[in-house]
Amino acid sequence: SQTIHQWPATLVQPVGSPLSLECTVEGTSNPNLYWYRQAAGRGLQLLFYSVGIGQISSEVPQNLSASRPQDRQFILSSKKLLLSDSGFYLCAWRGDRDHGYTFGSGTRLTVV
Amino acid sequence: AQSVAQPEDQVNVAEGNPLTVKCTYSVSGNPYLFWYVQYPNRGLQFLLKYITGDNLVKGSYGFEAEFNKSQTSFHLKKPSALVSDSALYFCAVRTPNYGGATNKLIFGTGTLLAVQP
Structure with missing residues (x-):
């Protein structure tokens, strides 16, 4: 069966420090992968999506970047974190059309 | 552009009562x-x-949930609410996959359902 792993679960980082969040998918190949951010515990904003290795599409200009070095690995990064980068980050992959997306358990990032 | 609206930030309902969480879409x-x-x-x-x-x-x-094309709605329902149903609920629409575009899920802003015992 397909599973999605996301880590770490929580992270506290100082302003100006780098960031790397990792997401991996098992049990599928060539998945579409997505990074969402949920700010203030509510709305979900699509940040990046990827349809294949090395293919990244950015939805909004920001302080973050994404990479897909392997088929089932999706990484969210920043060179220098801002306070406004705090939030709950969710990785997702698209299965068949009947279930939309499957989400990881999320990473709570607090920038201090 | 595709969009989803959830007009209620919060819905309060007593346990055992029916619940409805509203969603309208534009696609x-x-x-x-x-x-x-x-x-x-x-x-x-x-x-x-x-x-x-x-x-x-x-x-x-x-x-x-009931899909209503004429009203462009997709309201979530349950005949009898449980306290354990208390959570944040999101409606989403998937953008069409044509013209080379990758389909994406567009989410509403979420509705917090609070079920009181």
């Missing part, structure tokens, strides 16, 4: 509509979807 072409639930500090869990066919779709945990 070109035939919509693919979804409902997800999120418990605190967790990822989203799929509840149900409408792709085609019967307008009333049944999903997990006794939830159902």
